[in-house]
Amino acid sequence: MASPESPPTKTLTASCHCHSIQFSIALPTSSLPLKIHLCHCTICRYVHGAPCCFHTPLPDGVDLDFIAPSSKDKLTSYTHPSFRSRKWFCSTCGCHIGDSSLTGEVSWTISTAIYDANREEEGIWKFNSHMCPGSTGDGGLSGVFGSVDGVELRMWDVDLPAVDSGTSSTTASVPVKDKPALQDGNASDNPDTPADPDEKLLAQCHCGDVSFHISRPSPEFLTSPASSTWLSPIDKTRWLASLDLCDDCRLVTGTNVIGWMFVPVDHITPALPSNLLVGSSKAYRSTEDVVRTFCGTCGATVFYWCKERPEIVDVATGLLRAPEGVMAEKWAVWRSGRLAWPENGLRYHEGFARALIDGMKVWGKERGHAEEFVVP
CATH class of the missing domain: 2.170.150.70 (Metal Binding Protein, Guanine Nucleotide Exchange Factor; Chain A)
Structure with a gap:
């Protein structure tokens, strides 16, 4: 038979x-x-x-x-x-x-x-x-x-x-060390109120083994030549940030898009060692001049660093614990008119990339973010 x-x-x-x-x-x-x-x-x-x-x-x-x-x-x-x-x-x-x-x-x-x-x-x-x-x-x-x-x-x-088991969303929310309570508000709530220069933003992976704080731009940084490159005229109390669709980032995170906030190394505490390894971090050199770090315990992407601008690290925005929400709008000025490496995203999945690219233009305009800036 x-x-x-x-x-x-x-x-x-x-x-x-x-x-x-x-x-x-x-x-x-x-x-x-x-x-x-x-x-x-x-x-x-x-x-x-x-x-x-x-x-x-x-x-x-x-x-x-x-x-x-x-x-x-x-x-x-x-x-x-x-x-x-x-x-x-x-x-x-x-x-x-x-x-x-x-x-x-x-x-x-x-x-x-x-x-x-x-x-x-x-x-x-x-x-x-x-x-x-x-x-x-x-x-x-x-x-x-x-x-x-x-x-x-x-x-x-x-x-x-x-929820029943079977997806990565089937787990209970884990308490976060020093996690602030959510508050209402966005980037333009009180534009005339100066930010507290001593305020710090927590960044922490899920397991908590990688944890650090980001400071506001210091008075010394504000008067340095670097401020014209790494701060936006829109608001010099916030750091620049951008979404990234590049193939390299996609394949080191396992996600179609990642967000980066560009922060001077000396504005992160505790002070970063020269190898950028914090807590249980591991380093991966994706090219000769690029080092990426991730938590060796839970796998969270942490930093991107390149030889061309050694004084700056790109901080993975998914780690940010901003009280106002995921987009951390009281800390970040987003480049909404252009995503990094759009050609990679459009080639991999045009429909998703187009939705994100077009959506960011509208979102950024409505929220008062930068249409354009250049990351060296």
Whole structure:
């Protein structure tokens, strides 16, 4: 008697930036398109260092097939007593690949930004929702755009402790050291009220092993030549910030976009060592002149540093604990008219990149941010 034919499948391949992790997944074509959720919860932001994470649950039983010499042994896992899934990231470059079930069953929620398939292959992905936008305090990217490829995204706030396991949003919110209470307000609440020069902004990963504070521009910095480069005429009490769509950042974070705030090294406390390693940080040299750091415990992206401007570090904005919300508008002047490396984002997924690019232009104009500035 002839055996029934196996259902047709589609194979997708994934890789981190350093290529230590490479694997494929074989998906039943009946499960496509996979629905992408942009999760804005505190767990996802503080674990990735990004404004949100991009993920989708795989059909039950679909496992990762590692491509030699890659193996699961080259991943670091991270969990917490409140978690209902285990998170995995590359031990070398910090790229998050997804979450697996704690029950031992083959059940994965994958980071969708590291796969070779994108919008060019219609029917693979479908952007479906902004998950947990209420945890951002200000809406985050859910307030920047609401649709992708003409499809309206569902706004989906989840009661995290009560959600079934299977996605990276299925974990209870973890108390944060020194986390301030959320307050109403935006960048232009009190434009005539000077910022407190002694005020500091906490930046901290999810596990808390990487933690530091950012200061306001000092009087010495304000009178230095560097102030004309690294401060905006809009507000010299806030640092410049930009969203980044480059392929390198995508493959070291496992997210389609990351935000950076540009801060002088000497405005960070405790004082940064020359290797930029804070707490449990690890360093990854993505090119000869670029060093990136990430938490070796939970995998959060922390810093980007380049040889061309050694006095400045780019701080991953997903770590910022600003009382006003994820966009940290009382601390950051965002470049809203242009994202970094838009051509990379448009090539990888045109629909998402276009929604973000166009949305930032409108959001920035409404919120009083800079249309343009140049990062050396």
